[in-house]
Amino acid sequence: MANIVVLGAGLAGMSAAYELRDRLGKSHPITVIGDGERFSFTPSNPWLAVGWRQADDFTFAVGQYLARKDIEFVPHRATRIDAAGNRVETADGRAFDYDYLLVCTGPRLAFEEVPGTGSVSGHTQSVCTTPHAQAAWEAYQAFLKDPGPIVIGAVQGASCFGPAYEFAMIVDADLRKRKLRDKVPMTFVTSEPYIGHMGLGGVGDSKGLMESEMRQRHIQWITNAKVKEVRAGEALVVEHDGQGQPTGEHTLPFKFSMLLPAFKGVDAVAQVEGLCNPRGFVVIDKHQRSPRYPNIFAAGVCVAIPPVEATPIPTGAPKTGFMIESMVTTIVRNIQAELQGKPADFEGTWNAVCLADMGDTGVAFVALPQIPPRNVTWTKVGKWVHVAKVSFEKYFLYKMRHGTSEPIYEKYVMKALGIERLKSNGNGK
Template structure:
């Protein structure tokens, strides 16, 4: 019997634990370790931050649903990984040995990279976590009573641009519903070289479509820029030219601001010698396996993926839900093969499929594969994307509650987009 520890109880970790149980059966022990006792559906955080959802709508109790599948759940997090001893130490000091370790932690939010940013010790809000989005909703309610300039965007080194675009459009839609939009100048700030780059080098005509959408909504933008400092009510933005040379610094006033940070690897993972790159992301081969530690696999945002292209201001490559599902399935099938005495030679398909809600419409981005040249590159805007995003939220939470490993993107999202069904992995 093998003992498999899954580190992280978010989108990747929960999916991995359920898929392991469903694929391997009851013969093996599965331990799921999360930081806290609640699973959060992260893609819904922008809605929470404007009051369109409540925290209880998009979270669930992990232990209740994991234990139904005979998966032990620990809510104390991992304090340390002793990779040489095949052991993790939890936040309360419990030592847990493993035959396989799956690292699905997601990222550490590097607010410290930009002085004055972040919701805890800074002056900007975040939608990266559900508690952050809930705090943003409290701040947003105060803002509604005394509206003024809004700044939304993603700082240098960020790799997750979709939620910034989503939140800008959702705030615009919400303010229009409240008849307050005319009182709120809005500016979108990004390290991307142009609007619609998305960390992907653009997808189809994403630049033209997103610029048109922003002009239609009267959202100004400042791109190819670094946020150098945030003070109460002011954000300093340093613009750059096409060669990356620093130019003009402008100061943007705000009464409400949300800036997505750059990511790093979580401390317990980044501390393992030879496991990660300098930013703390896990280095894996095409089978999602650590190059140094053959008993460690990794999936999700915590995996090291090089930027799609060099940009004048640093941008990272996003990891979307479809890609995470593919990574998880790859790991599970490789472990299954190894336990059966076979060569673990499954490979994931690193494709980008993103549904970005815009409040009253939405944008769908498809890049297959993520890094050009691509077999499919496609962007569409329409109200149907908003409807698809809501349906995706409902189905994924259903999936978690009922412990199914059915691939949401594979079966539902791609078919909704009219794209031929893709295999999760290549064998």
Template sequence: MAHIVVLGAGLGGVPMALEARKHARKTDTITVISDSATFHFTPSNPWVAVDWRRPDQIKVELEPMFAKKKIDFIHSAATKLRPEDNSIELANGETVTYDYLAICTGPELAFDEIEGLGPHNGFTQSVCHVDHAEAAKPVWDEFVKDPGPVIVGAVQGASCFGPAYEFAMILETDLRRRKIRDQVPMTFVTSEPYIGHLGLDGVGDTKGLLESEMRNRHIKWITSARVTKVEDGLMHVEEVAEDGTVAKTHELPFKYSMMLPPFRGIPTLRGIEGLVNPRGFVIVDENQRNPAYPNIYGIGVCIAIPPVGNYAVPVGVPKTGFMIESMVVAAARNLRAVMDGEAPTNVATWNAVCIADFGDGGVAFVAMPQIPPRNVNWAAEGKWVHIAKEAFESYFMSKVRHGTGEPFYEKAAFDMLGIHKVKPKASDQ
């Protein structure tokens, strides 16, 4: 009998708990620890910020769903991980011990690293959390009554760029529907070296597709951008050359701004030697295990992945849904193998599927593997992408409500490409 603890209950934690339950022995117990009582579907946050969704439409109460699957749930933040003792201290005063731990916390949003950034004591909005998106809605409601310049983008150290592109296009679509687009100059500010890089050195022709979208929608852009400071209504930006020197400075006025922040590991993990890197992200091997503490697994945005290239402005690598799904499957199977006294051999595919909604269309891409060079490097655009995103939201929310762990992304990718099977790695056979 083993006790498996899953820390976090988001896009990585919920699937990990369900997959672990599927592969674990009947005598094994599984406990999920989360600082939130609900699961929220993060990809729909941009819609919440413009009132295209209500927060309750993208939330699921976790405890009753987990109870049906015989998974214990503790609603409390973790305050201290002690891997040498196999224990976690919680904010509610409890200490939970484990035999195996899956860390699926996602990142801490490091708004404090840039003066004036973020919705807490800052001047920019966020769609990284449903609460941020909900708080952004009334700000948008006030903005459209008296519109002005808009800035959207992602600052240095961000590790996810898709939502920034989505939100810029969704705002632009909403402004056109309100017939006030002509009153709103828009600028996209990003740490990426070029539009459509996405932290992945592009996928297919994402550079051309996204630049074309920007031009058609009259959105200007600044790349290789380092945001140095945000004041009320004014953003200070340095445009950085390849050699690291400042090529140009910008003082950009705005009446509304949403900027994705830098990511770092959560305080519970930071500083634990051998477990995390200097930014607090969990170090894992190809089997999703930490080399220093082999009974600890890392899944999702919380893990350490080196950047695709060496850029003058830091550009993080996103951990997309397909990639996370493959980590979950590999980790759960390796957990069972280890409990059975076998060597872990399952390796995540680290492929990527992204459906980026632009309000009245969008861009979808498939990268296999996510980090180049690739076997599949495909991108396409069209109104069908918006419909596909809505269908995906409905499907995934149904999965969580009913506690089913059937993988989705691989099937979606194969359907998009018109293929049915990809030869697995030798380690998967």
């Protein structure tokens, strides 16, 4: 019998818990440790921030659903990992021993790295968490009463650019519906070397495609940008050239701003000696396990992945839902194999598949594998992407509530995009 502890009750953690129970049966105790009682479908946060969703539409208390699968749930964050002693301590003073530990915590949001960012002690909003998106909605409602310039984007070191693009396009669509768009100059600020880079080195002609979408929406942009500081009502942005040398400084006034921060590892994980890189992300091998601690695995945003390429201003590589599902399945199969006395040699496929909503249309990105050169590179725009993402939200929430271990991204998104056909001919045409 193996005692398995999963840190994190998000996309990776919940998927891992269900898949472990399905594959291992009920003879192995599984405990999920989460930071709070509710699961949240993070991709819905941009909709919440403009009032198109309410938090209850895509969040729910997870304890009762995990209990149905005989999985214990602890709604208190981990405060310390004793990797040598195989024990996790939580904020409520308890300790949990483990034979296997799955780190699925997601990131810590490093607002402190850019002065003035964040809604708690700064002047910008975020859509990284549901509470942040709720705060953004409150700020947005005040903005609608007195509209003016908007600044949206992602600061230096950010590794998840999709939500920034989504939010800019969604705000544009929302303002047009409200007949307020003509009163709101918009500027997109990003550390990417060009629009559509996405932390992936571009996907097909994503540069031309995304630039075209921005032009149609009258959204100005600044690339190779470092946000130096944000003050009340203005952002100081330094633009750089292709060699990373400053070329000019912009003072951008705003009445509403959403800037995605850089990510770091959560404290309890980052403090484990030899587990993480300097940013606090878990170092893993091709089997998703720690080289230092063989009974610790990791999946999701907390995993250390090198940038796809060097860029003048630091950018990280995104971890999409499809990639996270692959990581989870790899971990579960390796643990299952090890418990059966077989070689734990399963490897994940780090492919990037993303559905980005644009309010009244959307864009789909496919990069197989994520790091070029690729077997498949495919990008398409259409209203069908918006419809597909809305539908997928429902599918995934169903999975989380009903405890199904089936790979929803692979079953639904890959089918919707015709990825099996793309794999077969290798060109996406």
